[in-house]
Each structure stands twice: as structure tokens, then as C-alpha cells.
Amino acid sequence: MIDPWLLEKLVCPVTRTSLRHDxxxxxxxxxxxxxxxxxxxxVPVMLVEAARMLP
Incomplete structure (x- = not known):
């Protein structure tokens, strides 16, 4: 589980928009x-190289 405080602070490194926790x-x-x-x-791995492309 991701701490809600941390989730609020994290953004996508590509678009700088908020993230949704799945x-x-x-x-x-x-x-x-x-x-x-x-x-x-x-620990969230916020590297584009580690990300999965969504369909």
C-alpha cells in the first residue's frame, strides 16, 4: 500500500500529472x-524504462 501523502506528491515523470494507484x-x-x-x-519505480505501456 502506498502512503496517501506520498501518492499526492508523486507525478508522472513524462507529463508531470498526478497518478492513480492500481x-x-x-x-x-x-x-x-x-x-x-x-x-x-x-517502492514506486518512477523510471520510464521500467514502465508498462497501457493498451
Whole structure:
């Protein structure tokens, strides 16, 4: 689970827009960029190279 305070502060590194937490997939989703950033061991990996492209 991501701390709500942290989620409020994090933004997509590509678009600088807010992120949506997908708890089921353990990802932070940028709907604007069409990317999903993984959360590994409770730590968001905010690297474009690590992100999954959304369909």
C-alpha cells in the first residue's frame, strides 16, 4: 500500500500529472501518458524504462 501523502506528491515523470494507484496490479498509472509504473517492495519505480505501456 502506498502512503496517501506520498501518492499526492508523486507525478508522472513524462507529463508531470498526478497518478492513480492500481492496488490489484501494484502499479501507479499515468492515464495522460498511457504508462503504468511498477511498485516493487513498496517502492514506486518512477523510471520510464521500467514502465508498462497501457493498451
Amino acid at each position: 492496488e490489484a496490479r501494484l502499479e501507479l498509472v499515468s492515464d495522460e501518458a498511457g504508462l503504468a509504473y511498477p511498485i516493487r517492495d513498496g
